[in-house]
Each structure stands twice: as structure tokens, then as C-alpha cells.
Amino acid sequence: MSTFEDLTVRIQHFVWQRRVESWEHEASPNLGKVIDAVIEEAAPGPEMLALDLGCGSGQVSLRLAPQVAELIGVDISERMVERMLARAAEDGLSRVRGQVSPLERLELARNSVDLIVSNYVFHHLNDDAKARVVQLCYGWLKPGGRLVIGDMMFxxxxxxxxxxxxxxxxxxxxxxxxxxxxxxxxxxxxxxxxxxxKPIAKERWVNLFETAGFKDVHVRTVVAEAGVVVGMKSSDAGAKDSHD
Known part of the structure; x- marks a missing residue:
């Protein structure tokens, strides 16, 4: 990672550390509609290990957790992760884990998760980082796994x-x-x-997914400025895939 990218990560960490208390009250009214669409498109199941990228204080994670076997929430801010875990404990959700990491630096085992979701996070990444993380997601997913991203799309x-x-x-x-x-x-x-x-248009999202190797890619418009993009990792995808 370049010096500029490292500085960007540090700035993002600083910003989100300071926004923990206000984030739940500042969110756009449209955010709830996009979250609903993300959960629906995720099609969670009781055997799944799910990953929420940019989990924040748990807006998606805590709704998804009761519907899967285990959920890992990842965020650049340790205070956000702490808040998410505290809320999970309050709700009696014992199979929720947290991990602090910039998404671009997250390390997970290949073919290890069934479902990856993210909501209103990727527009904070530059375009190269968006592509990099989508490719990483492809590697982390098991064959047949699903990636669902809700975000501003224009x-x-x-x-x-x-x-x-x-x-x-x-x-x-x-x-x-x-x-x-x-x-x-x-x-x-x-x-x-x-x-x-740094939002990008729907067509570019489709291109990012397809370039990474995802199949059956489609975009669902939720509100004028935002939508959900979904892609599947083929069930016959082998370990020789080049997208690490």
C-alpha cells in the first residue's frame, strides 16, 4: 500500500472513531430502505458464516446475525466494532464477532465464508480500492457464495x-x-x-463484479441515489481462481 493510501486509511480511521455516537442519528432516511434490500438480497441461511464489511455500529450485522450461524463484523474503527458487539450482547446475540481492519488490508482464509454484505461503505473507498476489495471478496467466498453491496450508485x-x-x-x-x-x-x-x-454508477459496479469473476450479477435500484449490486461465485469455482 502506497504512502498516500496509508494516509487515507489513517484519516478514515480518525473520522469514524469520532462519529461513533452520532452515526446512528445522522444516517440518511433512505438508509433503512437500502438495508432492507441488502438483507433481502443476501438470502441468509442458518448454516451460513456471514461477513459484514464496514459494519459500523451494527445496522446490518444485528439484523442479519439471527438468521445465520455466525457473523463477523469488520470496521476500520475499533469504537464502532465495540459498539456493535455491545449492542449484540444487549440483544442476546452470542455468535457475533468483531474485527478491526481497513477493508483493503483485511486478511481471511480463502473459500471460508458463505455470504459477504456491505452497506453504504464502498463510496468512501477510491476506485482502485473498490476493485481490490471486490476481488478479495471473491477469494474469501466459498463456491456458491454471494456478495451483496448496498451503496450510492451514480x-x-x-x-x-x-x-x-x-x-x-x-x-x-x-x-x-x-x-x-x-x-x-x-x-x-x-x-x-x-x-x-466517491460513488460510481451502476454499470461500473457490474463491471467490477464481473471482472472479479462473479456470475449472475445484477443491480437493484432502491432509491434514486442508491441501489444494491449482487453477484455469485460459481459453485464450480476452483482453488485455481486467480483473484486473491
Missing amino acids: GRGGTTQDRQVIMDKVKLLAAKGIGGYWRIAKNAVRYLLRVQE
Whole structure:
């Protein structure tokens, strides 16, 4: 990992360490709809070992955990993982584990998990890191395993759909008055410079999945700005797969 990438990881760790207490209250109203879609597309089963990448304080993990044999929540922030595990204990969920790691540096055994999910996390990664983690997921999954990612899914304004999503977000924030205008300015800088949020269009998500080796890839639009992309690792995928 380059010096720049290492600095990016350190910044992300710092940011998410500070947001533990506020995250559950700051989340977009659309987030619940995307979580519902992620859980549905995951099709969890009682024999599965599941992995939640960027688990945060457990919004997806704690809903998925009762439906699988075991769940591992991974996050860059140890405080987020601690919060997720505390909530799991409060809910009597004993088969939930936590691991602290940047997703790009996570190490797991090959062909070791049945299901991988992630929600509203990948847009914080640059495009190379997105591709790298999707490839890692392919290696971690058992043959027949499934990867489900919920995220913002729009590009850089090059399509009519992109421009409509951007305009809808601007109108929504503008309706909130001065505070909304401040957020428009702040988000515009982030978007133009790709400093914090780096969403990509649905078509690019499909390409990332297919390049990594996933089959039966499809995208489900949930709200205007977000959707869920799903891919399967072939049941006959062998150990000679090149995507480590």
C-alpha cells in the first residue's frame, strides 16, 4: 500500500472513531430502505458464516446475525466494532464477532465464508480500492457464495440519471434553508474533488463484479441515489481462481 493510501486509511480511521455516537442519528432516511434490500438480497441461511464489511455500529450485522450461524463484523474503527458487539450482547446475540481492519488490508482464509454484505461503505473507498476489495471478496467466498453491496450508485454527472440524482439532492438540501445551503457547498467540494464520497454508477459496479469473476450479477435500484449490486461465485469455482 502506497504512502498516500496509508494516509487515507489513517484519516478514515480518525473520522469514524469520532462519529461513533452520532452515526446512528445522522444516517440518511433512505438508509433503512437500502438495508432492507441488502438483507433481502443476501438470502441468509442458518448454516451460513456471514461477513459484514464496514459494519459500523451494527445496522446490518444485528439484523442479519439471527438468521445465520455466525457473523463477523469488520470496521476500520475499533469504537464502532465495540459498539456493535455491545449492542449484540444487549440483544442476546452470542455468535457475533468483531474485527478491526481497513477493508483493503483485511486478511481471511480463502473459500471460508458463505455470504459477504456491505452497506453504504464502498463510496468512501477510491476506485482502485473498490476493485481490490471486490476481488478479495471473491477469494474469501466459498463456491456458491454471494456478495451483496448496498451503496450510492451514480456517476460524475455524465448521464441524465446522474444529473437528476444530483439536482434532487440539491433541492432537498436547499429546502432546509441556510444550513442546507452550507451542506450543498460542502458536498459540492467533496463531490468535485472526490475527497470523502466517491460513488460510481451502476454499470461500473457490474463491471467490477464481473471482472472479479462473479456470475449472475445484477443491480437493484432502491432509491434514486442508491441501489444494491449482487453477484455469485460459481459453485464450480476452483482453488485455481486467480483473484486473491
